[in-house]
Amino acid sequence: MLRYVYANDLHKFSDLAHSMFVDRADQFKTRLGWDVDIDQSGEERDQYDALNPLYVIWEQPDGSHGGSMRFLPTTGRVMVNEIFGHLTGGVPICSPFIWECTRFCLSRDATSKVAGALMLGGGEIMRNFHIDHFVGVFDRRMIRIYRAIGSSPDVLGTEGTGRDQINVGLWEFSPNSFDMVAQRAGIAPEISRMWFDRSFGGPVDQQMALSA
Amino acid sequence: MANRINLDKILKILEATSTLEGIQDVIEKVRDLFEIDHIVYHWVDSVGEQYGCGTYSPEWVKRYLEQGYLRTDPVITGCFQRFHPVDWKRLDWTSKSARVFLKDALEHGVGNQGYSIPIRGPNGQFALFTISHNCDDETWEKFTDRHSRDLILLAHYFNRKALDFEPNRTPEQSRTLSPREVDVMTLLAMGYSRAQVAETLSISEHTLRVYVESARFKLGALNTTHAIARAMSRGLIVV
Known part of the structure; x- marks a missing residue:
């Protein structure tokens, strides 16, 4: 299932959170050879994890992490502006309708469904919070994965080659692509909606409280 | 409640504002244009400085501060350090302290419906822009469906205006075009x-x-x- 969790709530899902940061170490350090920091417990974290980002996490049936990504609003501090600003023509990306999506990560034993499910989670964020675009940083390998799940970004800028290639890309929201992403992920829109409401508080269960 | 809003007019008034007190006037105008009960804007910067303006009655503001509701208000606890807009129905009102607070808020005319937009600005600045009203769920849903995007934009422009008045603020390049x-x-x-x-x-x-x-x-x-x-x-x- 998909969970949407702010950093300051990760302690409520401590095993899931730990396995997410360990899988990030495995993906970014071990497999991709990125210059990232790993702490003593084997977790990969950077300065943006300290800014209370919102994580979208695929939880495996056994409770462990299957895949995840991290969101921050571009009106505050974000990686694309602070570290990769030179890749976007020197134009800082800043808008209440654009969020940054980084650290897209899949665990080694994630099924092919997981990437699609995460994209669907991105679609829920866009349609519920009025977000028009995600801007993100990703490596070359991800281009193929994004294409496979029917959610290819437009590349705004690129540096490096081969394994070291880093891209800044842009995703746009359209209601049509939401349905397509849901279909490819093999997840009914109603189920996706239920997971979203479970994380953000369903509008229906609170009815009583407000009218009581 | 208004169906069509001339947002351009509001933005012009906001932009022409050159004092902190002026923002209070604008917020009242915006409230009247939207034909809703209340709008409140509140911000906290990186060193804990606070500023707020809005249309709640002075009695409610006084009561809120006296009771220390900042610690129990589900709108604050549900929005602080977050960045997605929230309909109050999605917040957790189940605790006893939340229910006590809600009853008091209703008695002070805050309204039974609300929509809050948390804002993350530069240098760890946090602000909250909230609208509230008294009406049934269906009417409210129609209103927020129609206006939430404009309200998000308005919230951020209010915030930027307030940042202009921040003491000792470092001039930022963010508004000159690259x-x-x-x-x-x-x-x-x-x-x-x-x-x-x-x-x-x-x-x-x-x-x-x-x-x-x-x-x-x-x-x-x-x-x-x-x-x-x-x-x-x-x-x-x-x-």
């Missing part, structure tokens, strides 16, 4: 189509869209046409 943005806006002002602008500047149309969006937000504009007009009137582009 050379790339100047190029884009100039060509659009000259009547080039998006495709022509993209081709002229050797960028994709998607990249172009992001440049236009960032320029639009810097200029405090509603849409591209509005942004071009503003850039021209401020002398940022010359056609």
Whole structure:
């Protein structure tokens, strides 16, 4: 299932959170050879994890992490502006309708469904919070994965080659692509909606409280 | 509640405001234009300085502070350090302290419906822009469906205005257009189509869209046409 969790709530899902940061170490350090920091417990974290980002996490049936990504609003501090600003023509990306999506990560034993499910989670964020675009940083390998799940970004800028290639890309929201992403992920829109409401508080269960 | 809002008019009034007190006047005007009960804007900066303005009654503000509701108010606990807009129905009102607070708020005319927009600004600044009203669920849903996007924009423009008055604030470059943005806006002002602008500047149309969006937000504009007009009137582009 998909969970949407702010950093300051990760302690409520401590095993899931730990396995997410360990899988990030495995993906970014071990497999991709990125210059990232790993702490003593084997977790990969950077300065943006300290800014209370919102994580979208695929939880495996056994409770462990299957895949995840991290969101921050571009009106505050974000990686694309602070570290990769030179890749976007020197134009800082800043808008209440654009969020940054980084650290897209899949665990080694994630099924092919997981990437699609995460994209669907991105679609829920866009349609519920009025977000028009995600801007993100990703490596070359991800281009193929994004294409496979029917959610290819437009590349705004690129540096490096081969394994070291880093891209800044842009995703746009359209209601049509939401349905397509849901279909490819093999997840009914109603189920996706239920997971979203479970994380953000369903509008229906609170009815009583407000009218009581 | 209003169906159609002349947001452009509101933004012009907001932009012309040059004092902190002026923001209070604007917030009252906006409340009247939307024909809703209340709007409140509240911010906390990186060193804990606070500022707020809004239309709640002085009695409620006094009561809120006296009771220390800041610690139990589900709107505050549900929005602090977050960044997605929230309908109050999605917040957790189940605790006893939340129910006590809610009863008191209703008695003070806050309204049974609310929508809050948390804002994350530069340097760890946090602000909250909230509207509230008394009506049934269906009416409220229709209203927020229709206006939430405008309200998000308005919230951020209010915040930017408030940041202008922050003491000791470091001047930021964020509102001058970058050379790339100047190029884009100039060509659009000259009547080039998006495709022509993209081709002229050797960028994709998607990249172009992001440049236009960032320029639009810097200029405090509603849409591209509005942004071009503003850039021209401020002398940022010359056609």
